Amino acid sequence: MRAAIFGKGGAQAPLGRSTLPSAGADFSEVRDWFALLKPRVMMLVVFTAVVGLLVAPATIHPVLGFAAILCIAVAAGACGAINMWYDRDIDALMRRTARRPIPAGRIEPGAALGFGLTLAFGSVTMMGLATNWLAAAWLAFSVFFYVAVYTMWLKRRTPQNIVIGGAAGAFPPIIGWAAATGEVGLVPLILFAIVFMWTPPHFWSLSLWAHGDYARAKVPMLPVTHGARETRRQVLIYTVALIPVTLAPWLVGFSGPAYAAAAALLGAGFLWHAVRVMREAQDEAGRSLVNDAAARAAFRYSLYYLFALFAALAIDKLAL
Known part of the structure; x- marks a missing residue:
């Protein structure tokens, strides 16, 4: 959290006033961290993964199924955070992304990167422990493909970035199926x-x-x-x-x-x-x-x- 005696711009709080952060400020910061996860994109990823898990010809314990979907959601959020870290320069130039937390200066780039990497590692590890390591491997590959192949390589180099990079968003049904069955x-x-x-x-x-x-x-x-x-x-x-x-x-x-x-x-x-x-x-x-x-x-x-x-x-x- 921000230091209690400093405001958003770093100015010292006036003497005589409470130096405790307001509830509104706390919520605003939480909202910024949540925005790094690209929740709108996450919704579609989670839904297709849920369908992949539900239609698979095998049953999975509801708790483990929930854990699998949670891991997929967290991994998708990790991709969003790392993407925002890497694309912070071009996000600052585009009207529809300029107010994202990093280009707007509300979250430090290094903190966002650490946040994304932690979520990515944790989600893959938990997927392997909760379901099976095939599903974890597919999840890890999907994160790698989105971050390294699409974000870092294709996006700024070729107009086919969306065609090839679209594979990153297409993995969730495979992962959900693999979590339930252990195969693809x-x-x-x-x-x-x-x-x-x-x-x-x-x-x-x-x-x-x-x-x-x-x-x-x-x-x-x-x-x-x-x-x-x-x-x-x-x-x-x-x-x-x-x-x-x-x-x-x-x-x-x-x-x-x-x-x-x-x-x-x-x-x-x-x-x-x-x-x-x-x-x-x-x-x-x-x-x-x-x-x-x-x-x-x-x-x-x-x-x-x-x-x-x-x-x-x-x-x-x-x-x-």
């Missing part, structure tokens, strides 16, 4: 492929309306390197490619027709949004003339889409 087979790899194929149209929809931030920070996102028109085309291409992948659980006999129907309907909705992104009113360079309304809507839909798709798989499988 075809179905968890299909779930991995679904999240992997979903990531580019999801993130490129975001990058269309955040391209100014990426250009300012010199991050080679697709709209910056190849323009908005090509990005729109890629959103559509990946969405079309995603739909048959989402039907694979039904095609291999793992799920029933209820899931297939849900996947088809959800996919049709995603395709409709992708077509709208492609046809949105644009200038000659493909930049939106209506504040990227279609891209924003596609991004929001993509979040609900993945939640709904995995929920449909869990309901269909558990109801059989």
Whole structure:
């Protein structure tokens, strides 16, 4: 905690007043540390991991299952903290990230790095002790892939950063499955492929309306390197490619027709949004003339889409 007699900017508290930190200041600091974990991203990671664990053809004690999911959540938070530590320079240049705890000066970079590394090591160790070391190995690899491969290598070097780096966010269903069964087979790899194929149209929809931030920070996102028109085309291409992948659980006999129907309907909705992104009113360079309304809507839909798709798989499988 901050020294009791100093305020946020380091100035000495006036004499005659209480030098105890206020409850509001304490809560603000806790909130900053929690923000390092990227809780919104963590929610999606945890949900896909839960589904991977629930649909696995093995039972796991509820306490151990909860421990496994907690380990995955903590590891995801560790990735967020280390990512914010490494990206603090470019976060400071982008409007949507400039108020994060590190670039805003509320948390020291070294403290954030230590926090992330501690959480990463602890979550992997606990996963191995609570479930099995195969799940722990997958969890450790997912942390390594997100931090070293995506954050430190791909993100600043290639517009394919999201395509290749999307694997980092696709590991949780595999980890959940491995925690329950102690092995990895075809179905968890299909779930991995679904999240992997979903990531580019999801993130490129975001990058269309955040391209100014990426250009300012010199991050080679697709709209910056190849323009908005090509990005729109890629959103559509990946969405079309995603739909048959989402039907694979039904095609291999793992799920029933209820899931297939849900996947088809959800996919049709995603395709409709992708077509709208492609046809949105644009200038000659493909930049939106209506504040990227279609891209924003596609991004929001993509979040609900993945939640709904995995929920449909869990309901269909558990109801059989």
